[in-house]
Amino acid sequence: MTTAPPKYSIQEIKDMLLAQVGQVAYRYAPPAGRHFEDKGKYFTLNPGRPDKTVGSFYVQLTGPKAGNWTDHATGEFGDILDLIGLSIGTKDAGVILREARTYLGLRDETDQDRARRAAAVARAKADRERAAAIDAEKRAKRADQALAIWLDAQPKIKGTPVEFYLRDTRGIDLARIGRQPRALRFSPDCYFSDTDPDTGEHTSGKLPAMVALVNDVTGKPVAVHRTYLAQTRGQWHKARLSCPKKVLGDYAGAAINIWSGTGPRGGKPSSLPACPPDTRVFITEGIEDALSAVTLIPHARIIAAISLSNIGGVQLPDNVSKVTLIADLDENDQAQAQLQRAIGLHVAAGRKVHLWQNQHGGKDLNDLLAHIQGEN
Numbered sequence: 001m002t003t004a005p006p007k008y009s010i011q012e013i014k015d016m017l018l019a020q021v022g023q024v025a026y027r028y029a030p031p032a033g034r035h036f037e038d039k040g041k042y043f044t045l046n047p048g049r050p051d052k053t054v055g056s057f058y059v060q061l062t063g064p065k066a067g068n069w070t071d072h073a074t075g076e077f078g079d080i081l082d083l084i085g086l087s088i089g090t091k092d093a094g095v096i097l098r099e100a101r102t103y104l105g106l107r108d109e110t111d112q113d114r115a116r117r118a119a120a121v122a123r124a125k126a127d128r129e130r131a132a133a134i135d136a137e138k139r140a141k142r143a144d145q146a147l148a149i150w151l152d153a154q155p156k157i158k159g160t161p162v163e164f165y166l167r168d169t170r171g172i173d174l175a176r177i178g179r180q181p182r183a184l185r186f187s188p189d190c191y192f193s194d195t196d197p198d199t200g201e202h203t204s205g206k207l208p209a210m211v212a213l214v215n216d217v218t219g220k221p222v223a224v225h226r227t228y229l230a231q232t233r234g235q236w237h238k239a240r241l242s243c244p245k246k247v248l249g250d251y252a253g254a255a256i257n258i259w260s261g262t263g264p265r266g267g268k269p270s271s272l273p274a275c276p277p278d279t280r281v282f283i284t285e286g287i288e289d290a291l292s293a294v295t296l297i298p299h300a301r302i303i304a305a306i307s308l309s310n311i312g313g314v315q316l317p318d319n320v321s322k323v324t325l326i327a328d329l330d331e332n333d334q335a336q337a338q339l340q341r342a343i344g345l346h347v348a349a350g351r352k353v354h355l356w357q358n359q360h361g362g363k364d365l366n367d368l369l370a371h372i373q374g375e376n
Contacts, residue, residue, distance in 0.1 A: 008101075008106065010081075010097065012121075013081075013097065013100050013101065013104070013106075014067070014079070014080060014081060015121045015124065015125060016104050016117055016120075016121055017067065017080045017081070017084075017100060017103075017104070018066055018067050018080060018121075018124050018128070019117070019120040019121045019123070019124035020120070021059075021061055021066050021067050021080065021124075022042075022061055024067070024080060024083070024084075024103070025042050025059040025061060025067075025083070026042070027103070028047065028083050028084050028086070028087035028088075029042070029044050029045075029046075029047050029057075029059055029069070029083060029086075029087065030044070030047065031044055032044050032045040032054070033045050033052075033053070033054040034054050035054055036054070037061070040060060040061050040062035040063055041058040041059070041060055041061065042058060042059045042060075042061050043055060043057065043058045044057065044058075044059075045057065046071050046073075046074075046086070047086060047087045048086035048087065048089065049071075049074070051073075056071055056072045056073035056074075056334075057069070057070070057071045057072075057073070058070060059083065062131065063128075063131040063132075063134075063135055064128055064131045064132035064135045065135075066128060066131075067079055067080030067083070068080070069082070069083050069086070072309060073334040073337075073338075074334055074337045074338060074341070075308070075309040075312065075337070075338040075341045075342070076341070081093075081096050081097070081100060082096075084096050084099055084100055084103075104117075139249075139250055142223070142248060142249045142250065143221065143222050143223065143249050143250075145248060145249075146213075146214070146221065146222070146223045146224035146248045146249040147213075147221045147224070149187070149190065149211060149224045149226075149248065150185060150211055150212075150213045150221070150224050152187070153185035153186055153187040153190075153209075153211040154185055154186045154187070154188070155185055156180070156186075157174070157180055157184060157185065157186045157210075158174065158180065160186040160188075160208075161186065161208045161229050161231070161236045162184065162186045162208075162210040162229070164236040165210065165227075165229050165236040165237065165238075166210075166288070166291065168235060168236065169235065169236060169237050169238075170288050170291075170292075170366055170370075171292075171366070171369050171370045171373050172288065172291045172292060172295060172366075172369070173295070176295060177291075177294055177295060177298065178298070181258050181259060181291070181294070183212050183213045183215075183256050183257055183258060184210060184211070184212050184258075184287070185210075185211045185212075185213075186208070186209075186210065186211065187208065187209045187211045187226070188208050189206040189207075189208070190206060190207060190208070190209035190211065190226055190228065191204070191205075191206055192204060192205060192206070192207055192209075192226075192228055192239075192241065192246070194241040194242055194243060195242065196242050197242055203241075207228045207229065207230065207239050208228070208229045208230075209226045209227060209228045209229060210226070210227040210229065210287070211224060211225070211226055212224065212225040212226075212227075212256045212287055212304075213256065214247070214249060214251045214254050214255065214256055214306070215254055215255070215256075215257055216253065216254045216315065217253070217254075217273065217315035217316060217317060218273055219271060219272070219273045222249050222250060222251060222254050223247050223248060223249025223250060223251040223254060224247070224248050224249060225245065225246075225247050225251075225256060225287070225306060226245070226246050226247075226248070227244060227245050227287065228241060228244045228245075228246075245286075247306060251306055251310065252310060252313060253310070253313050253314060253315040254310075254314070254315070255283070255303040255304060255305050255306070255310075255314045256287060256290070256303060256304040256306065257271075257272050257303055258287065258290040258291065258294060258302045258303055258304055259290070259293075259294045259298070259300070259301065259302040260272070260301055261298070261299050261300050261301040261302070262298075262299045269301070272301070272303070272316075272317065273317055274317075275301070275317055275319050275320060276319060277319045277321070278319070278321050278322070279301065279317075279319050279320045279321065279322070280300070280301065280320070280321075280322040280323065280324065281301050281302070281303060281316060281320050281322075281323050281324075282297070282300050282301065282302045282303070282323075282324045282326060283302075283303055283304075283305055283311055283314060283323055283324070283325050283326065284302065284303075284304050284305065284326040284365065285304070285305055285306070285307060285308050285311060285326075285327065285328065286304060286306070287304050288366045289304070289326055289364050289365045289366050290302050290303065290304040292364075292365045292366045292368070292369040293326060293365060295369060296365075296369065296372075308327070308328075308335060308338050308339065308342070309338055311325055311327070311338075311339075311342040312338075312341055312342025312343070312344070312345035312346060313342075313345065316349075316351075320351065321350070321351055321352065322351060322352045322353075322354070323346050323351050323352075323353055323354070324353075324354040324355075324356055325339070325342060325343065325346075325353065325354070325355050325356070326356050326357075326364075326365050327339050327355060327356070327357050328357070328358075328363050328364045329357045329358050329359070329362075329363050329364070330363070339355075343355065
């Protein structure tokens with residue numbers, strides 16, 4: 001009598017794949033270009049698009065997110081089953097599962113195969129649970145460190161390099177706005193660590209910085225954003241680092257609450273987590289565009305998502321029914337793909353979406369602000 005092969009749930013199949021995540025990653029995202037592994041991530045070309053440069057696409061090989069893949073160039077991401085679908089060019093769950101079963105050899109497995117597989121899955125699950133606990137501790141520690149940096153900074157930025165940078169370099173005069181965004185502070189000696197991607201030269205030290213608090217949808221601080229500043233011939237500008245803007249903490253889905261606008265009949269506005277029904281939120285990528293928006297439309301509620309990839313992923317209260325995405329005018333195909341994905345995510349969340357891009361010369365809203373001020 002022939003014994004019918006056991007039926008496995010989707011989660012069980014995922015667990016089996018994760019028990020050999022390295023082999024799966026290399027099978028469905030083959031080594032290409034200058035592929036490499038770094039800090040538990042496997043970098044190679046995206047098998048699902050005509051990717052030309054290694055660096056934006058990777059598969060996580062270790063930790064609680066093992067098997068997850070991300071493409072920062074397009075803003076796409078997925079789990080280990082999605083990786084298989086990406087590789088074979090389908091989003092059909094049935095086709096993906098059939099491919100996974102074939103890869104795992106589930107059609108012809110013996111009792112010994114099943115026992116060996118179950119032991120491997122149990123070990124991998126225990127490893128992921130331990131890694132998840134460690135990761136949670138690290139995330140909490142980073143959030144605490146981020147909040148400490150913000151609390152240690154000076155609350156008032158009037159008369160500091162932050163005010164001079166915004167006013168003289170970016171055309172954003174806080175005096176015209178009327179009040180300082182509470183999320184922004186000034187640190188006279190903020191630690192930085194920077195590595196030149198071309199030479200590999202590493203530098204570290206302390207520089208003045210504009211410090212911004214990053215909150216999740218509940219208002220809880222989760223990260224801190226720093227814009228490092230330097231002075232040349234009396235003019236304050238972004239420091240000449242390979243990356244003068246850095247984030248400490250996990251900001252995916254979170255944002256910098258730059259401006260609450262005005263409340264009913266011009267009164268005091270509520271916080272974003274307690275915003276009234278049918279609220280509209282303006283979402284920019286960076287702080288400077290957000291402050292430019294405050295200058296031009298001070299009645300509006302404005303947040304900065306920090307990165308283009310996060311504009312669509314920002315978590316918003318249920319009372320937010322409309323969003324206006326203030327995006328750079330970037331013709332790059334990857335940037336356009338990320339922007340369309342962001343629009344789709346907000347539409348899928350049930351929000352009406354408007355898109356604003358600078359059609360008046362320049363790349364972003366800050367360029368428009370400079371243009372308007374130049375005419376006056």
